[in-house]
Amino acid sequence: MNKTLLALTYAAGLLAWTGCGNKEADKPAGPPPATPVTLVAARTTDAVYYDEYPARVVALNNVELRSQVAGFITGIYFKEGEVVPKGKTLYEIDRRKYQAAYQQALAGLRSTQATAQNAKVNLNRYERLAQQDAIALQIVDNARTAYATAQSQVAVAEAGVAAARTDLSYSLITAPFTGRIGISQVRLGSQVSPGSTLLNTISGEDPMGVDFVVPEADLSRFAEMQGKTGGRADSTFRLELPDGTRYAQPGKILAIDRGIDQQTGTAQVRVQFSNPDRKLKDGMSSVLRVLNRTSGHRVVIPFKAVTEQMGENFVFVAGDSSKAVQRKVQLGPRLRDQIVILDGIKEGDQVVTEGLNRLRDGGLIQAGAAPAAGAPTAAAGK
Numbered sequence: 001m002n003k004t005l006l007a008l009t010y011a012a013g014l015l016a017w018t019g020c021g022n023k024e025a026d027k028p029a030g031p032p033p034a035t036p037v038t039l040v041a042a043r044t045t046d047a048v049y050y051d052e053y054p055a056r057v058v059a060l061n062n063v064e065l066r067s068q069v070a071g072f073i074t075g076i077y078f079k080e081g082e083v084v085p086k087g088k089t090l091y092e093i094d095r096r097k098y099q100a101a102y103q104q105a106l107a108g109l110r111s112t113q114a115t116a117q118n119a120k121v122n123l124n125r126y127e128r129l130a131q132q133d134a135i136a137l138q139i140v141d142n143a144r145t146a147y148a149t150a151q152s153q154v155a156v157a158e159a160g161v162a163a164a165r166t167d168l169s170y171s172l173i174t175a176p177f178t179g180r181i182g183i184s185q186v187r188l189g190s191q192v193s194p195g196s197t198l199l200n201t202i203s204g205e206d207p208m209g210v211d212f213v214v215p216e217a218d219l220s221r222f223a224e225m226q227g228k229t230g231g232r233a234d235s236t237f238r239l240e241l242p243d244g245t246r247y248a249q250p251g252k253i254l255a256i257d258r259g260i261d262q263q264t265g266t267a268q269v270r271v272q273f274s275n276p277d278r279k280l281k282d283g284m285s286s287v288l289r290v291l292n293r294t295s296g297h298r299v300v301i302p303f304k305a306v307t308e309q310m311g312e313n314f315v316f317v318a319g320d321s322s323k324a325v326q327r328k329v330q331l332g333p334r335l336r337d338q339i340v341i342l343d344g345i346k347e348g349d350q351v352v353t354e355g356l357n358r359l360r361d362g363g364l365i366q367a368g369a370a371p372a373a374g375a376p377t378a379a380a381g382k
Helices: 002-025 096-131 137-170 216-225
Strands: 035-041 043-047 050-059 062-066 071-076 089-093 172-174 179-181 198-203 208-215 237-240 251-256 266-273 285-291 296-302 306-309 312-318 324-335 338-343 350-354 365-367
Touching: 035 312, 043 324, 089 198, 096 137, 137 172, 208 216, 208 285, 216 251, 216 266, 237 251, 237 266, 296 350
Parallel strands: 035 365
Antiparallel strands: 035 350, 043 296, 050 208, 050 285, 062 198, 071 089, 089 172, 179 198, 208 266, 237 285, 251 266, 296 338, 306 312, 312 324, 312 350, 324 338
């Protein structure tokens, strides 16, 4: 009897405890707690940034030296790698044959000139006799023909002299302009053939060109820049040398190629830089930075405030009632730890920079002490 009563009492207590537990579970859940975040105000500043293009330095004047006559090299009159002035004799090809040919052509010219002079004297004599009716007209006609033939022979001889003089001049290779000459491809005694043997290459060094390619869509932008010349303070073009240093001289657009490459959809652009210190060398690889047209007074925020979803960029902004509002933004270039916002954020908006991984659109937020926001970088690149 006592055991049965004890069991009934235990069952009743268990049911009463279970009933109380269910009542607690049935109570409605309260709102989720606010997410602690850090807020930073979007600010407007002068944002200057550049687009980068791989580029190559080219000499605006670059000539391969080749002989126009055959022969053996008998003289080399320069030091390899030096700057040679315009007109300086660089190579000499054995001239003896060409000097002899020139002298022979001169002698032939003098002989034909003497023949022509004699024909002219005879013609004058026969014409005077013909006026006195003392000679047959046929003789006069023959004299006129002989004089005309002699004049033609003089013209042929003069052409021969000019050709021989040209060949003789070609036996001396001179600098076509002031520039730096390279390493000689031939030595004393080397035999050269006309038009085929490369002797050397000479390049102008001041100014120099920098070639790069731009997409077809950007061509109008560079066309607008063409013809505009800035002073030494102009910062439209910045050139970075292979060692990472920035070239100090300003540049200007020299030429835009005549058409678009159908395979790549790009056009070649050439920018000219002065080269007084001869730092730029033909063929040098470099990076050209071009001032972006959207540079100016822009809204910037910390880069870590941006999240990407499905190829689109978003920022959480503190809205009314301490709620986070997700906004889609259009990004500009990144300026180190800052990012330019082209659309979606205005100056003064409080953006979330910490606590993003626990945040959802419309969620409650609790702002913590924000660290002092450093001034954004005003210029990208060197």
